[in-house]
Amino acid sequence: xxxxxxxxxxxxxxxxxxxxxxxxxxxxxxxxxxxxxxxxxxxxxxxxxxxxxxxxxxxxxxxxxxxxxxxxxxxxxxxxxxxxxxxxxxxxxxxxxxxxxxxxxxxxxxxxxxxxxxxxxxxxxxxxxxxxxxxxxxxx
Ligand SMILES: [Zn+2]
Numbered sequence: 001x002x003x004x005x006x007x008x009x010x011x012x013x014x015x016x017x018x019x020x021x022x023x024x025x026x027x028x029x030x031x032x033x034x035x036x037x038x039x040x041x042x043x044x045x046x047x048x049x050x051x052x053x054x055x056x057x058x059x060x061x062x063x064x065x066x067x068x069x070x071x072x073x074x075x076x077x078x079x080x081x082x083x084x085x086x087x088x089x090x091x092x093x094x095x096x097x098x099x100x101x102x103x104x105x106x107x108x109x110x111x112x113x114x115x116x117x118x119x120x121x122x123x124x125x126x127x128x129x130x131x132x133x134x135x136x137x138x139x140x
Contacts, residue, residue: 004098007033008043008062009103019108031104031114034128035097036121042093045085066099067092094120094131 002018009015019078020098021026024091028031035042044051044060049058070092071081109116 005056005059006039006045006063007035007098007100008059008096009033009107010062010106016108017106021032021115022106023112028114031109031116033097033101033104033116034121035093035121037093039089039093042089042096043083045096046081046089046092063096063099066096069099070095090120097131103117121138 002015004015012133013121022031036118044056044058045063048057048064048067051060059083064065070088072082074088074091076106081092097120101105120129120131121127122129
């Protein structure tokens with residue numbers, strides 16, 4: 001299991017070696033990317049332009065495509081992303097999980113048929129839900 005701020009998948013040695021070890025040595029039966037509601041890392045991502053230059057900001061830049069993607073989807077619906085809106089925050093968690101799932105699939109699972117699951121853990125009610133587009137208010 002890899003845990004880091006905003007569950008980001010990168011090519012750095014810590015993340016890459018953990019994934020490779022799980023795939024090649026532990027022979028895991030599946031891969032799970034799981035985000036959670038009320039995520040401080042995602043909250044920071046949503047206001048990344050306000051962060052001072054720091055390691056945190058550099059780290060979160062790896063997830064910026066998820067933010068940009070969500071903003072485009074929302075703008076196409078005439079909605080402006082609001083970092084203070086809980087639903088928008090939840091949608092950003094989901095957008096990020098879907099983006100990180102793509103990163104793993106593209107970079108680490110090219111030659112396997114290993115199932116990969118995108119999950120959302122809801123801190124309010126303890127529910128773990130597989131992410132599908134109909135779960136989201138803004139992502140379709
Ligand atoms: Zn979190």
